[in-house]
Amino acid sequence: MQNFVQVGEQLRFTAAADLASGAGVVLGSLFGVNTYAVAAGQDGVARIEGVVRLPKAAGAVTQFAKVYWDDTAKNVTTTATANRLIGAATRAEIAGATTVEVRLDGKAV
Template identity: 50%
Template structure:
């Protein structure tokens, strides 16, 4: 195919703000985890699929398989869907009081 470009699992885009390696990043409707650090406007590689340990709302306890959403205001993962973007599912239990949760990003743009 002459029009094929890439599988899209890793995509290089301009960073919307300063980002650190491992940070969850959104560029419009595209979401992923930064493969490295980048200053605002510099290119950053986003990994769109895979399992990542990401910052979550500490007060929440997660069950395996729970839908996980991105709260863009708090900059945390949450199981609350109201006004938040679905990004994947929890792949492990996360106790209330824990600051991180294990999330499967499925790469689907919603």
């Protein structure tokens, strides 16, 4: 197939701000996780599918619950209001946990 470009689990983007490796990043209608540190204005690569560990808001998360990205707090939450659906939790986490494993869905919202 001559028009194939790439698999699509990871996508290149131009960083709007400095990003650490592993930071969540909103890419227009997609959400991804930055794969390496990148400076503002430079090209980076974000994983938009797969299971990743991300910072979690306060509160417990049940296994396979829908999770959302709070771009202001830069963490995962179970609160849908004003947040972007990014996938589902692959493990339950207690309220005191600081991270949660998320299966990124790679879908545009």
